[in-house]
């Protein structure tokens with residue numbers, strides 16, 4: 089299997105605080121990889137290091153390597169905007185821009201690809217279809233995105249990410265602000281998207297991880313508060329036959 093993202097000995101600091109240490113993992117192309125573990129073990133930190141979005145939060149330091157199809161993401165020559173186009177992200181709380189549904193989806197395309205007037209409509213439609221939202225919004229594309237329900241807003245954010253044709257989609261607890269039905273729709277969407285994309289998803293919900301992912305990484309921390317990767321493998325193995333006792337305890341609800 090080909091790694092879309094290969095992480096080697098990643099250690100990540102916020103200022104001088106070491107949040108995660110020595111993480112090595114391959115995010116395989118065309119797979120859904122779930123990141124699970126107790127609160128504060130560094131799941132979000134890890135996923136945000138994969139498209140360098142954490143740098144927007146302040147001074148961070150990174151040791152080790154993150155390779156995207158062999159290219160070192162932390163090479164000073166990397167074009168960060170181009171990188172974030174290829175490695176898109178959706179967050180815990182849907183964050184549509186205060187503009188129309190259409191303009192939200194077209195936003196990235198207008199930045200990255202100029203002179204696309206004719207094709208823009210097609211790309212917006214295709215992205216909204218890809219995010220399973222088209223039927224619900226096709227008659228109100230020019231109304232504010234803020235008028236959509238939470239679940240619709242989250243699918244709009246997925247459409248916005250899809251519109252610029254990313255190779256990887258990072259999802260940081262994408263359902264934590266959604267009700268069960270909206271959650272189910274996102275899970276169904278992940279199942280569809282995985283045929284075209286590589287997905288890495290942070291989730292607190294064990295059942296969600298077991299339903300949507302093909303690989304699972306279990307992170308944990310100890311009194312040092314430094315997050316570490318405890319175990320990684322096919323989801324069925326992690327859930328049915330984890331080798332590390334801490335993984336077994338967490339999966340079986342004995343801590344965290």
Ligand SMILES: Nc1ncnc2c1ncn2[C@@H]1O[C@H](COP(=O)(O)OP(=O)(O)OP(=O)(O)O)[C@@H](O)[C@H]1O
Pocket residue numbers: 102105107125126127128129130131132133134145313315
């Ligand atoms: N911007 C930041 N500045 C400083 N410290 C941070 C920042 N973001 C996270 N941390 C710290 O890094 C550690 C890991 O946090 P992170 O949010 O990655 O964990 P998590 O496993 O995603 O937690 P949760 O499941 O609660 O969302 C925590 O100790 C947290 O306080």
